Amino acid sequence: MQRTVSIELNNARNILKYEKTDIKMIRKIKKGVSPIIATVLLIGMVIVLGLIVFTWMKALTKEAITKFDGENVETICKRVSFDAEYSGGGVSIINRENVPIYQMKARLISSGGYETVYLDELIKQDATLWPRYGLDAEDSFIADINTRGASEIVLIPVLLGQGETDKMKFTCEESAGRKITVA
Amino acid sequence: MIGYVLLVSFAIVMGVIVYNWMKTYVPTDTVECPDGVSVFIREIQCDTIVGGLDYSLSLNLTNNGRFDVDGFYVRVTSTPEQKLATIDISKKIVSGGSAPGNFVQLTQKLSPGDKASFRFSPIKETYSVEVIPMMFREVEGKIRLASCSDAKVKEIVECSEQ
Numbered sequence: 001m002q003r004t005v006s007i008e009l010n011n012a013r014n015i016l017k018y019e020k021t022d023i024k025m026i027r028k029i030k031k032g033v034s035p036i037i038a039t040v041l042l043i044g045m046v047i048v049l050g051l052i053v054f055t056w057m058k059a060l061t062k063e064a065i066t067k068f069d070g071e072n073v074e075t076i077c078k079r080v081s082f083d084a085e086y087s088g089g090g091v092s093i094i095n096r097e098n099v100p101i102y103q104m105k106a107r108l109i110s111s112g113g114y115e116t117v118y119l120d121e122l123i124k125q126d127a128t129l130w131p132r133y134g135l136d137a138e139d140s141f142i143a144d145i146n147t148r149g150a151s152e153i154v155l156i157p158v159l160l161g162q163g164e165t166d167k168m169k170f171t172c173e174e175s176a177g178r179k180i181t182v183a
Numbered sequence: 184m185i186g187y188v189l190l191v192s193f194a195i196v197m198g199v200i201v202y203n204w205m206k207t208y209v210p211t212d213t214v215e216c217p218d219g220v221s222v223f224i225r226e227i228q229c230d231t232i233v234g235g236l237d238y239s240l241s242l243n244l245t246n247n248g249r250f251d252v253d254g255f256y257v258r259v260t261s262t263p264e265q266k267l268a269t270i271d272i273s274k275k276i277v278s279g280g281s282a283p284g285n286f287v288q289l290t291q292k293l294s295p296g297d298k299a300s301f302r303f304s305p306i307k308e309t310y311s312v313e314v315i316p317m318m319f320r321e322v323e324g325k326i327r328l329a330s331c332s333d334a335k336v337k338e339i340v341e342c343s344e345q
Contacts, residue, residue: 043189050193064207069323072207079213081332085267092269094258096332098214137330138256138315139285140269 065161065170073161077172080157082135086180090127090144091119093155095135102134102160105171108150115148119155122146134160147182154179212322216331221248222255222316225298229309229342237305238342240272242279244301244314246293248334254280254288256315256330259340261308268313268337275303286317286328309342 033041065073081097095101104119120130127143135141147153156177159170226243246252258268273282279301280287293299316331 039185043185046189064204066207068213069211070207071209071211075208075210083267087264087266092265092267094267094269096330098327098329136285137328138258138317138332140258140267140271142269 063163063168065163065168067159067161073159073170073172076159076161077157077170077176080159080172080176082155082157082178084155084178084180086153086182090142091153091155091180092140092142093135094140095137098137099159100134100136101157102169103130103158105156105158106145107154107156107174107177108148109152109154110148110150114150116156118158119145122148150182152179152181214320214322214327214329216316216318216320216329216334217250218333219249220252220316220318220331220334221246222252222293222314222334222336223247224312224314224336224338227312227338227340229340232305236344237307238309239302239304240306240309240312240340240342242301242303242312242314243298244293245298246295248316249295250318251292251294252289252316253292253318254286255317256286256313257303258313259306259309260311260313263310265310268311270307270309272303272306275306276301277304278302284328286330306342308344309340311337311339313337 067073067076076099079097080099080101082093082095082101084091084093086092093104105116106119106122107114107116108122122145123129124144124146127145128141129143130141131139154174154177156174157172159172160167161170162168223245224242225245226241228241230239230241231237232239242257244255257271257273259270259272260266260268261270271285273285273287276282276287279299280289282288287301289299313335314337315335318329318331319326320329321327
């Protein structure tokens with residue numbers, strides 16, 4: 001009985017010895033990167049890929065333009081209010097809110113479609129130009145314009161806000177505009 | 184361990200980016216007139232200036248609201264067809280206040296119940312007069328001008344050779 005146990009123990013030792021030898025052999029034959037280097041490489045690649053995707057996405061998304069101590073101009077556009085009318089070849093605009101209107105775009109609607117231009121482009125040569133710094137609260141603007149055959153004009157306000165580095169213009173949604181009939 | 188550190192760092196970075204982007208959509212304090220600001224044109228009179236085609240406009244205002252008024256915008260129309268009053272006459276003020284901008288600043292605040300008289304001269308032919316009260320409001324430590332468009336009052340005066 002004792003002898004049988006001794007033989008089995010010897011066999012087990014031999015097997016273990018051979019296995020250790022095999023592992024050493026395998027390590028010598030198949031050289032590879034250590035687990036630490038592999039982890040570092042993997043993390044590095046993930047970070048680099050993340051940065052690339054982030055930069056790419058940043059270029060695709062619009063830059064936030066803010067005004068009045070960091071409020072997005074998109075929300076400020078909802079507060080813009082002005083009156084406008086067209087009579088006798090001229091357009092009259094009054095800014096009714098405390099949000100300055102930097103510029104005005106005009107969407108000229110005719111039976112053939114529409115085109116959008118800055119109001120300045122429609123102002124006749126000898127008429128008053130749009131104020132350089134825009135229309136402040138309760139400021140008014142009157143000028144003779146060339147309607148280019150349009151039947152209706154949608155006046156769309158443009159606000160000036162602060163971009164990441166410079167001042168930037170932002171055109172409000174058409175819903176913030178005002179439609180006037182010209183024909 | 185490194186995985187946890189990275190995961191938490193990513194979460195923090197993403198949180199900061201989203202916070203900075205979203206905070207711009209939170210409305211800030213706006214310059215607004217309180218409800219209850221109101222003025223009333225008690226009397227308006229137009230006189231021809233001797234020896235010319237120009238006119239002198241006298242305007243008597245009463246504050247019938249619940250707040251002090253610091254000034255007002257005053258614009259006129261020249262014809263009945265003109266719907267929007269676009270002609271600013273604030274610079275033509277000769278008594279009752281001054282015109283530092285496109286508005287009349289009162290020499291003294293017009294408190295509720297107070298009356299004040301103003302004269303504008305010389306002005307051209309006028310059909311109607313529009314008055315919009317304004318007040319100075321403090322927003323985040325800055326004094327800003329607030330126009331009270333909701334309290335606009337309009338009166339027909341007809342300064343013309345008729």
